[in-house]
Amino acid sequence: MGKPTGFMEYQRLSEAYAPIEKRLKNYKEFVLRLSDEQAAVQGARCMDCGIPFCTSGCPVNNIIPDWNDLVYRGQWREAIEVLHSTNNFPEFTGRICPAPCEAACTLNINDDAVGIKSIEHAIIDKAWEEGWVLPQPADARTGKRVAVVGSGPAGLAAAQQLARAGHEVTVFEKNDRIGGLLRYGIPDFKMEKGLIDRRVEQMQAEGVVFRSGVLVGSKSMPAGIVNDATEVISAEQLQADFDAVVLSGGAEVPRDLPVPGRDLGGVHYALEFLIPQNKQVAGDKPNPISAKGKHVVVIGGGDTGSDCVGTSNRHGAASVTQFELMPMPPEQExxxxxxxxxxxKLRTSSSHEEGCERDFAVATKEFIGKNGKVKALKACRVALKDGKLCEVPGSEFEIKADLVLFAMGFTQPVGGVLEAFGVGQDARGNAKASTEGERSYTTNVPKVFAAGDMRRGQSLVVWAIREGRQCAHAVDTFLMGESLLPR
Known part of the structure; x- marks a missing residue:
């Protein structure tokens, strides 16, 4: 814990944001990190709760009370060592994790939770600034070779852990840059991509080899919304060349909305809009989809929908409306x-605060077009009846819509990869691999493992890191008979 009476003396202080009018002019991060002094005070609020539910609420089981106490005492270098012991990439989670640890904080029972995420953010940023984040190459090499397919958070975590265990690790990525959905699914204003680049440099110094623009499978297979591959490697070749293969691609198959007018121009999946924008920010060609001066409708109320809202506002949209099928949740749980x-509960993101009309319990019935372009959206109200959402009679309405973005989640991994390896799938199309027992993360195919979205479906970055770390432990055990890697 921090100060024994800190939770009674200090109030929660959340991270501040740059002014809306300023941040809408660019795609840079705008969250203002806590100062060392502010972080120490927030660390002091960590109470002697006896059982730190925050640790079990965190998918990577961060040892949160320990680094809260260290920050309170000004022992920052020790704090980053504790943080890194469970989390390979706290700069990712400290920015884009929704912080289930804070929901589980004991102080949250009848007060404001400890600002765990903001303290984590402060620790890792200070560690980079002070030069404390260094490569950790293995003392000895095992001679074993591991292929990691997919360079999102699960693949990166697995690769780093396996390299530190002494294995020769090669990461294959179908896109032109490393990072997976971290790179191309999350806008730069939420997480600047230099954060990925410096981790890649660290991992290269640890011996990890990165091969971008390489599609694993075959040319004929569907490869997700984005695919920059200039080279194809078959699953058979990968299995022949490596002692183990980790499949860690992201969930890239989006939910569709097959209603009349779906084929009109201006109706797109969210990633068709977000990925080119990230590429433009990185210096590539301009985004072919523009929201400037348009009435934008985002269908889906989750994080991807929020990202569409924030990006549309930066384009200069005339209006942004976000529809959610489910009823509005309570403002306070x-x-x-x-x-x-x-x-x-109702969650309002920074993108919503920048300008957005939100409407709940709305179902889309039709897209109305003119000259092949969408011009309006016909919708209706829905309500729960006998456990099902049913249309409310007489509730139909229309809204202007020059650009419609589907942000209703993702159903399964990028098409064709599992089939190429012959990996068994569950009912949702994910790789069938248990996380329990001696064969954790193993598939039905010898020496082929699966982790992250590839195994569990669409999920959080922090869950991907957890699965990558645990899968690395399983692979190391498979290769060496035992493993000293932490899970």
Missing amino acids: NKALVWPYWPI
């Missing part, structure tokens, strides 16, 4: 009922 679990 019943903590006595849901703690320490992740609560369902």
Whole structure:
């Protein structure tokens, strides 16, 4: 814990944002990190709760009370060592994780939770600034070769852990840059991509080899919304060349909305809009989809929808409306009922605050077009009846829509990869691989493992890191008979 009476003396201080009018002019991060002094005070709020539910609420089981206490005492270098012991990439989670640890914080039962995410953000940024984040190459090499397919957070975590265990690791990525959905699924204003680049440099110094623009499978297979591959390697070749293969691609198959007018111009999947924008920010050609001066409708109320809202505002959209099929959740959860679990409640993101009309319990019925372009959206109200969402009679309405973006989630991994390897799939099309027992993360194919979205479906970055680390432990055990890698 921090100060024994800190939770009674200090109030929660959240990270501040740059002014809206300033941040809408660019794609740079705008969250203002806590100062060392502010972070120390927030660390002091960590109470002697006896059982730190925050640790179990965190998918990577961060040892949160320990680094809260170290920050409170000004022992920053020790704090980053504790943080890195469970999390390979706290600069990612400190920015884009929704912080289930804070929902599980004991102080959250009847007060504001400790600002765990903001303290994590402060620790890792200070560590980079001070030069404390250094390569950790293995003392000895095992001679074993591991291929990691997919360079998102799960693949990066698995690759780093396996390289530190002494294995020769090669990461294959179908896109032109490393990072997977971290690189191309998350806008730069939420996480600047230099954060990925410096981790890649660290991992290269640790012995990891990165090969971008390489599609694993075959030319005929569908390869997701983005695919910059200039080279194809078959699954058979990968299995022949490596002692183990980790499949860690992202969930890139988006949910569709097959209603009349779906084929009109201006109706797109979210990533068709977000990925080219990230490429433009990186210096590539301009985004072919522009929201400037348009009435934008985003269908889907999650994080991807919020990213579409923020990007549309930066384009200069005339208006942005976001529809959610489910009823509006309560503004405040019943903590006595849901703690320490992740609560369902109304969440307003920084993108919403920049300008967005939100509407709940709305179903889209039709897209109305003119000259092949979408011009309006016909929708209706829905309500729960006998456990099902049903149309409310007489509730139809139309709204202007020059650009419609589908942000309704993702159903399964990028098409064709699992089929290329002959990996068994569950009912949702994900790789079938248990996380329990001696054969954790193993598939039905010898020496082929699966982790992250490839195994569990669309999920959080922090879950991907957890699965990557645990899969690395399983692969190391498979190769060496035992493993000293932490899970």
